[in-house]
Amino acid sequence: MIFNPAYYLALTLYQELVDGDAKKVNLLLNDILLRSISYFDNQESFYHGFILGLMSSLEQYRILSNREAGNGRADILLKPYDEQNTAVIIELKYTKEFKGLEDGCSKALQQIETMHYTDELEEDGYQSILMYGICFYKKNCKVACMEYKN
Numbered sequence: 001m002i003f004n005p006a007y008y009l010a011l012t013l014y015q016e017l018v019d020g021d022a023k024k025v026n027l028l029l030n031d032i033l034l035r036s037i038s039y040f041d042n043q044e045s046f047y048h049g050f051i052l053g054l055m056s057s058l059e060q061y062r063i064l065s066n067r068e069a070g071n072g073r074a075d076i077l078l079k080p081y082d083e084q085n086t087a088v089i090i091e092l093k094y095t096k097e098f099k100g101l102e103d104g105c106s107k108a109l110q111q112i113e114t115m116h117y118t119d120e121l122e123e124d125g126y127q128s129i130l131m132y133g134i135c136f137y138k139k140n141c142k143v144a145c146m147e148y149k150n
Contacts, residue, residue, distance in 0.1 A: 010057045014078070018086040020130050022145035033139045044094045047136045048075055051090065070116025077117075083125040089117050089148075093135040101142035104135025109146055118148050 009032070016024040037050070048065070055063050055078065064077040069089075078088040091112050093104035112118070112131045121129050129148035134141055 010054050013054055014058055014061070017078070017088050017090075017130065017132065020145050020147060022132070022143045025132070025145075026141065026143035029134070029141050029143065030139075033136075033141060037139060044092055044136075047092050047094060047134075047141075051076060051092065051134070067120075069121075070119045072111075072115040072117065074112070074115075074117040077121070079121070079124070079126070084127070086128040086130055087121045087126040088130050088132065089121070090132045090134060091117070093133070095135055095137050098137050098140065101135045101137055101140065105133040105142050105144035108133025108135060109144055 013025065013028055016028060032054070033050075037046075052063065052065055055061075055076070058078075060081060062077075062079040062081065064074075064079065066073045066075065067077055069077065074089050075092045076088075076090040078090070080087065089112055091108035093108045095101060095104045109131055112133070118129055118131070131146045131148055133144045
């Protein structure tokens with residue numbers, strides 16, 4: 001078997017996401033951002049594609065982008081094929097100032113709740129749902145996580 005660093009990275013990131021470890025996800029993403037992007041890459045659509053690219057090799061999960069959910073469109077849904085496993089909702093934001101990272105995470109989590117992005121996952125039978133708000137500023141990000149309580 002050939003070692004695939006992209007797959008290993010995606011698997012590591014996904015494992016931290018389903019474990020609900022926002023600190024480890026934050027460290028991992030910041031390391032990747034620092035080593036891989038230009039500070040000119042600073043729009044939400046860029047970061048959206050960046051995260052999708054990291055997740056693209058996860059064959060055992062449905063990865064849904066900008067899919068209608070609840071009363072809007074969730075940025076990214078990670079749906080394991082087994083409903084007994086943890087599903088993940090990721091809402092992305094970007095800020096024009098470093099000091100806006102924390103606020104961006106809060107707005108992202110609030111959007112997940114107020115727009116009811118969890119509805120489809122609940123209807124599909126997922127018992128464990130984690131919600132992530134990730135806010136980016138140039139080569140930096142901040143990650144916040146909440147467990148959905150139905």
